Amino acid sequence: MGKRFKVSWLCVLCVVLALVSVATIVTLWTIAFTGGKGGDVTAPWDRYRLPTALIPEFYNITLWPRLMPNPNSSLYIFTGWSTVQFECREATDLILIHSNKLNYTEMKDGHLVRLTAGGAESAPIIKSVWLQLETQYLVIQLRSKLTSGQKYQLYTEFTGELADDLAGFYRSEYEEDGGRKIVATSQMHPTHARKTFPCFDEPAMKAVFHITLLHPPGTIALSNGMETGSAAITIDGQALLQTRFEETKKMSTYLLAIIVSDYAHLNTTQGNIQIRIWARRKTIEQGQGNYALNVTGPILDFFQSYYDISYPLRKSDQIALPDFYFGAMENWGLVTYRETNLLYDPETSSNSNKETTATIIAHELAHMWFGNLVTLRWWNEVWLNEGFASYVSYLGADFAEPDWNVKDLIVLDDVHKVFAVDALASSHPLTSEEDSITLPGQIMEQFDTISYSKGAAVLRMLSDFLSESVFRQGLSSYLRDFSYANTNGSSLWNHLQMAVKDNNVALPDQVDAIMNPWVLQMGFPVVTIDTSTGKVSQKHFLLDPESNITVQSPYRYEWVIPVRWMKDGDICEDIWWLMEKEALNVDMRTGPSWVLANINVTGYYRVNYDLGNWERLFSQLSTDHQAIPLINRAQLVDDAFNLAR
Ligand SMILES: *[C@@H]1O[C@H](CO)[C@@H](O)[C@H](O)[C@H]1NC(C)=O
Numbered sequence: 273m274g275k276r277f278k279v280s281w282l283c284v285l286c287v288v289l290a291l292v293s294v295a296t297i298v299t300l301w302t303i304a305f306t307g308g309k310g311g312d313v314t315a316p317w318d319r320y321r322l323p324t325a326l327i328p329e330f331y332n333i334t335l336w337p338r339l340m341p342n343p344n345s346s347l348y349i350f351t352g353w354s355t356v357q358f359e360c361r362e363a364t365d366l367i368l369i370h371s372n373k374l375n376y377t378e379m380k381d382g383h384l385v386r387l388t389a390g391g392a393e394s395a396p397i398i399k400s401v402w403l404q405l406e407t408q409y410l411v412i413q414l415r416s417k418l419t420s421g422q423k424y425q426l427y428t429e430f431t432g433e434l435a436d437d438l439a440g441f442y443r444s445e446y447e448e449d450g451g452r453k454i455v456a457t458s459q460m461h462p463t464h465a466r467k468t469f470p471c472f473d474e475p476a477m478k479a480v481f482h483i484t485l486l487h488p489p490g491t492i493a494l495s496n497g498m499e500t501g502s503a504a505i506t507i508d509g510q511a512l513l514q515t516r517f518e519e520t521k522k523m524s525t526y527l528l529a530i531i532v533s534d535y536a537h538l539n540t541t542q543g544n545i546q547i548r549i550w551a552r553r554k555t556i557e558q559g560q561g562n563y564a565l566n567v568t569g570p571i572l573d574f575f576q577s578y579y580d581i582s583y584p585l586r587k588s589d590q591i592a593l594p595d596f597y598f599g600a601m602e603n604w605g606l607v608t609y610r611e612t613n614l615l616y617d618p619e620t621s622s623n624s625n626k627e628t629t630a631t632i633i634a635h636e637l638a639h640m641w642f643g644n645l646v647t648l649r650w651w652n653e654v655w656l657n658e659g660f661a662s663y664v665s666y667l668g669a670d671f672a673e674p675d676w677n678v679k680d681l682i683v684l685d686d687v688h689k690v691f692a693v694d695a696l697a698s699s700h701p702l703t704s705e706e707d708s709i710t711l712p713g714q715i716m717e718q719f720d721t722i723s724y725s726k727g728a729a730v731l732r733m734l735s736d737f738l739s740e741s742v743f744r745q746g747l748s749s750y751l752r753d754f755s756y757a758n759t760n761g762s763s764l765w766n767h768l769q770m771a772v773k774d775n776n777v778a779l780p781d782q783v784d785a786i787m788n789p790w791v792l793q794m795g796f797p798v799v800t801i802d803t804s805t806g807k808v809s810q811k812h813f814l815l816d817p818e819s820n821i822t823v824q825s826p827y828r829y830e831w832v833i834p835v836r837w838m839k840d841g842d843i844c845e846d847i848w849w850l851m852e853k854e855a856l857n858v859d860m861r862t863g864p865s866w867v868l869a870n871i872n873v874t875g876y877y878r879v880n881y882d883l884g885n886w887e888r889l890f891s892q893l894s895t896d897h898q899a900i901p902l903i904n905r906a907q908l909v910d911d912a913f914n915l916a917r
Pocket residue numbers: 331332355357425482
């Protein structure tokens with residue numbers, strides 16, 4: 273998902289406050305509710321995580337959004353019907369499937385669902401079906417057990433509201449030619465697919481999706497797969513188009529996208545990938561999609577060679593929406609954006625808009641492999657997905673626009689930005705305990721600046737100390753090994769470790785041992801170099817040194833720190849590792865010249881020096897500032913002010 277932080281701090285603050293309040297309310301409410309329920313607390317339908325007895329294989333889904341309000345209720349609605357085929361892995365008489373805010377139509381036998389079995393065997397009789405509102409399940413109790421190894425299909429018909437709430441299948445509106453137009457669009461991530469159709473709505477429950485959309489003639493229907501054909505049909509006297517789509521790859525529910533609009537598009541091809549940019553007709557006529565069309569092909573090519581894996585799909589659609597919650601969303605094959613993030617108007621947009629467009633497109637396209645092809649098992653490691661895409665978005669944008677020096681901006685836009693947050697005693701580690709993230713509100717809280725920006729910063733540090741080629745080798749073998757499957761951060765460390773071994777990279781420890789202190793404890797160090805003694809030490813950097821840290825860390829707020837440094841104007845080729853609280857590096861003792869550490873701020877830490885060295889650096893800056901690398905000049909200013917504070 274694309275970060276939204278660039279838009280406005282105030283707006284971010286409001287959203288954060290709103291999320292925190294929602295999470296608090298949900299938590300209190302849950303406590304109050306489960307508290308009153310006594311012995312039932314542990315019933316499977318009261319737990320927020322799905323059992324693993326049933327594994328989905330594919331869904332056949334037909335959806336029909338109404339682009340006019342229902343005259344009786346004045347609600348905008350959609351109707352749908354869906355079959356999910358799943359395999360039973362463990363005999364059970366209970367089917368739990370996510371469902372939120374959907375109304376079900378009764379089948380002939382009076383139940384809300386129909387269950388059939390794959391082979392000759394017949395499916396168990398349904399005992400009862402109900403909606404469990406708090407945990408967002410459709411619960412189906414059976415009279416006998418499903419058989420392990422057997423496949424079953426669950427069929428439902430349902431109605432939902434096509435609300436303007438930016439979640440699930442929702443409604444976006446705009447004015448064109450004096451009239452109001454409706455787009456039916458979707459945001460399934462992270463837990464809204466269940467608001468569109470009943471599904472096993474967890475990222476590890478990957479399946480294949482066969483999508484069919486019913487829509488008014490003259491509108492266009494889009495989904496993850498390419499359209500395979502449209503047929504004119506009539507339902508209840510209404511003339512409709514029935515558009516089918518190529519089946520998706522095996523993927524997570526949160527990556528699904530469905531859109532009905534009367535948009536226009538631009539198209540091109542890159543190799544055998546079809547690229548289309550969709551937006552309101554007026555904006556396409558005005559050429560506002562041209563820039564996105566120009567950079568998408570080169571960025572896709574960049575990532576195909578960066579990952580050394582070809583783009584997994586045949587087409588890449590990107591669409592600009594008038595109402596959109598996040599900055600953008602990496603639905604596989606149909607990426608959705610806020611209009612301002614995809615469209616660029618040479619007449620009125622600023623250079624900064626153009627830079628945002630290039631980096632956000634690169635961020636979302638990076639996810640087509642890292643995140644979509646290979647997906648983290650659970651939301652407690654969101655940082656790896658988002659931090660990674662944020663880091664490589666600079667590489668992709670740099671490839672598309674080589675004269676912008678866009679890679680340098682990561683230091684200002686991510687590293688220095690997140691230092692401000694991560695220097696507080698109230699910060700948190702990148703990775704959370706899996707069990708601590710279960711409520712939808714807790715999942716949403718994971719998408720913060722720590723995940724995006726600190727994630728990007730520590731992965732950039734990792735790529736730097738391994739070298740980019742070793743980092744890419746490990747990454748590529750990780751993506752190949754877990755294609756169409758789910759995994760966790762330790763698997764990435766393992767693959768990087770294999771690449772380290774393959775290339776005989778000298779490291780002071782295993783990759784996971786080096787990374788754990790950065791990932792599993794909050795904050796970052798300030799490295800202090802005393803050039804009179806050669807003593808180098810580290811300390812947890814806190815904006816308020818008096819603040820009390822109440823969270824114990826197994827790493828005692830110490831880190832394994834790669835130090836790239838300069839002496840007498842020359843860059844020392846080798847990284848020097850600060851492995852403990854205090855160490856002696858006699859090389860860092862100086863005579864008349866200065867020492868500068870953390871070259872290009874590739875390390876996620878601040879640096880302080882003895883007064884003498886600060887003065888020598890200042891005098892260098894006032895005589896010939898070019899001797900100090902550009903990024904380090906920004907570092908000296910930012911570190912000096914923050915150390916002073
Ligand atoms: C699901 O859709 C696919 C593709 O249209 C079709 O081949 C298959 O028979 C359908 N299966 C079910 C159970 O509806």
